[in-house]
Amino acid sequence: MINAQHHLQQLNTELKHVRHCLLTTLSSSSNQLHHSLAETLHKNNPEQWLELTQKQLGSEYKDIIVRLEQLEAAVCQVDIGQYGYCCDCEEKIDSQRLNADPTAQRCSSCEPRS
Numbered sequence: 883m884i885n886a887q888h889h890l891q892q893l894n895t896e897l898k899h900v901r902h903c904l905l906t907t908l909s910s911s912s913n914q915l916h917h918s919l920a921e922t923l924h925k926n927n928p929e930q931w932l933e934l935t936q937k938q939l940g941s942e943y944k945d946i947i948v949r950l951e952q953l954e955a956a957v958c959q960v961d962i963g964q965y966g967y968c969c970d971c972e973e974k975i976d977s978q979r980l981n982a983d984p985t986a987q988r989c990s991s992c993e994p995r996s
């Protein structure tokens with residue numbers, strides 16, 4: 883049995899952190915466009931941030947956007963009860979792996995080795 887609630891907590895903690903980072907980075911940017919984007923985000927629900935930022939931010943924000951996507955996708959999987967299963971073989975992903983990265987999508991045998 884996968885302890886989804888435990889990982890959900892991990893996910894939400896990191897989500898909060900990543901969203902905070904995004905907002906801080908945008909607010910402190912010298913780019914006027916980023917400033918107004920930060921204001922837009924402030925007025926909107928965090929669930930919509932991804933949609934609002936994805937198309938407007940350049941490659942310097944790629945890492946943070948990708949992480950936001952991964953985290954939101956994993957939270958969504960918890961919601962629909964499909965969290966913690968490998969997207970290739972559909973086996974359970976071991977909890978050690980999920981503890982190390984709660985957004986892991988593949989089990990250790992399916993993860994492409996780098």
Ligand SMILES: [Zn+2]
Pocket residue numbers: 968969970971972973988989990991992993
């Ligand atoms: Zn697998």
